[in-house]
Each structure stands twice: as C-alpha cells, then as structure tokens.
Amino acid sequence: MSVSNLPAAGPIEDLTADGPTAVYRLYGEDGALLYVGVSSAPKARWAQHRADKAWWPEVRRYTIEWADNRAAALVHEAEAIRSETPRYNVVGTDKHRARITAARRFPLGGSEAARGLVEAIEAFAAIEDPMERAAAVSEVLTRWQELPSRLREIRQTTVRELRDEHGMKWAEIAQLLGGISAARAQQIAQGLSGHARTKREALTPER
Known part of the structure; x- marks a missing residue:
C-alpha cells in the first residue's frame, strides 16, 4: 500500500500495552526492501520516521503483518532482517x-x-x-549502588507531581505504580522506604 497520504504527525504509540504488534516492511521505488520495523501503531511510527530518517523520501509502499504480542513481533523482525537484508536496518x-x-x-x-x-x-x-x-x-x-537511589528520587518527584499538579488520588497513583497500597504511595511521596516509616508517622486521609 502507498504511504503518500500519511499525516505529518500521528498519535503517540502506546508502549505500555503488550497486545497485537505490527511487523511492517517499507519498500522503495524499485521494489527494494528499505526497512523492517515493529510498532503497535505503525502509521504513527512512520510519521516519526518521516521526521527523523533521511531515507524516508525513498519509501513508496508498505506491508503489515500482525503478531500476537510485541515479543513475537520482535522475533519476527529479527528473522526478517537477517533473511531479507533491508537496506537501512543494521544486521x-x-x-x-x-x-x-x-x-x-x-x-x-x-x-x-x-x-x-x-x-x-x-x-x-x-x-x-x-x-x-x-x-x-x-x-x-x-x-x-547509585542507580537505585536515583530511580527512587525520580519516582518520588513523579508521585508528588501526579498528586499535586494532576490531582490524582493516592489509590489511583498506587494502582499506576503496580498495585501497591495507597499508604505505600504516600510513603514514596515522602521519600520513605517500606521499612523506614514508623507507627507515629500518620498518613494523610484521602480527600
């Protein structure tokens, strides 16, 4: 199919889902295979390619195959790159x-x-x-040893931002963090580890 009507920009790909994922092939004027890639939102991905890939003007058509999940799509992509030698993939x-x-x-x-x-x-x-x-x-x-503390710092700042600037409830934040308790989400916002909080440190009631 042609890519001539592709919009200049597309929706941001949802990388949090592990559902059906496309394995796409992009072809040039002479039918040569230019690139093989994977995406759950291929047209949005192609809009990104058009913005940052010097070879995009060579693309004339595409094909898509859908895999059940991203892992399967990546394996399929690797096999295609190895056997079909697309021009702009690095093998x-x-x-x-x-x-x-x-x-x-x-x-x-x-x-x-x-x-x-x-x-x-x-x-x-x-x-x-x-x-x-x-x-x-x-x-x-x-x-x-430096890396976990930096990740915890980023998480603490982010939790505070979700609470203070986006108005999310503690239960909502807790679910976003992987199904932890609302109390634990508050501990994270305060910079407390799971073992550091004492019984005297009362948690803020949910509003």
Missing part, C-alpha cells in the same frame, strides 16, 4: 541481538524507557569480546 549488531534477547526473556509491556533499560542490560551479554564484556559489566557495577 547482527550487539544492540539488535540484545533487543531480541530482552524480548524473549522479558515478554511484557512497559514504557519505552523501561524496556530500553532491559535491552541495555542484555547488550552486555551480546558483547562478543569477553575482556570487553567483563570491563563493561564491572564499570556499571561500580556505580550500581
């Missing part, structure tokens, strides 16, 4: 192998940033040189 890179490994080991939804973190961790296993792999892993582990 066999550490990043791509890590992406497929992460999809197989963690076939869940989640934000793009969360999924990217999993893929980044898997990228260490994909480093072929064992000396380079050991050095890279050791470098990250030396800073690992």
Whole structure:
C-alpha cells in the first residue's frame, strides 16, 4: 500500500500495552526492501520516521503483518532482517541481538524507557569480546549502588507531581505504580522506604 497520504504527525504509540504488534516492511521505488520495523501503531511510527530518517523520501509502499504480542513481533523482525537484508536496518549488531534477547526473556509491556533499560542490560551479554564484556559489566557495577537511589528520587518527584499538579488520588497513583497500597504511595511521596516509616508517622486521609 502507498504511504503518500500519511499525516505529518500521528498519535503517540502506546508502549505500555503488550497486545497485537505490527511487523511492517517499507519498500522503495524499485521494489527494494528499505526497512523492517515493529510498532503497535505503525502509521504513527512512520510519521516519526518521516521526521527523523533521511531515507524516508525513498519509501513508496508498505506491508503489515500482525503478531500476537510485541515479543513475537520482535522475533519476527529479527528473522526478517537477517533473511531479507533491508537496506537501512543494521544486521547482527550487539544492540539488535540484545533487543531480541530482552524480548524473549522479558515478554511484557512497559514504557519505552523501561524496556530500553532491559535491552541495555542484555547488550552486555551480546558483547562478543569477553575482556570487553567483563570491563563493561564491572564499570556499571561500580556505580550500581547509585542507580537505585536515583530511580527512587525520580519516582518520588513523579508521585508528588501526579498528586499535586494532576490531582490524582493516592489509590489511583498506587494502582499506576503496580498495585501497591495507597499508604505505600504516600510513603514514596515522602521519600520513605517500606521499612523506614514508623507507627507515629500518620498518613494523610484521602480527600
């Protein structure tokens, strides 16, 4: 099908859902396969390609196949890239192998940033040189203790923003954070760990 009527911008792809995911192929004027990708909202994804990919003007048509979930789509994408050699995909890179490994080991939804973190961790296993792999892993582990505290800081700030600026109830925030209790959501906003809160620290009644 033609991509000539594609809008300049599309809706933001919902990366939190792990439902049906498209494996799409983009072709050029001569029928050459230019690119293979995956997306739950392919037309929105193509609008992004048009904005940031130098090769987009070469695209003339597309095909779509739907997989049951994102993990299956990523495996299909990897197989297509390997066997069909699209012009603008990079074949066999550490990043791509890590992406497929992460999809197989963690076939869940989640934000793009969360999924990217999993893929980044898997990228260490994909480093072929064992000396380079050991050095890279050791470098990250030396800073690992800093990372959880930074993530907790980001979460605390975000919870406060949801409460104060967006007016969300504690129960709503708790559900967003993974089904924790409303009391625990308040602890997070106060910067308290699950073990740090004492019985004297009363929680704010829900309004």
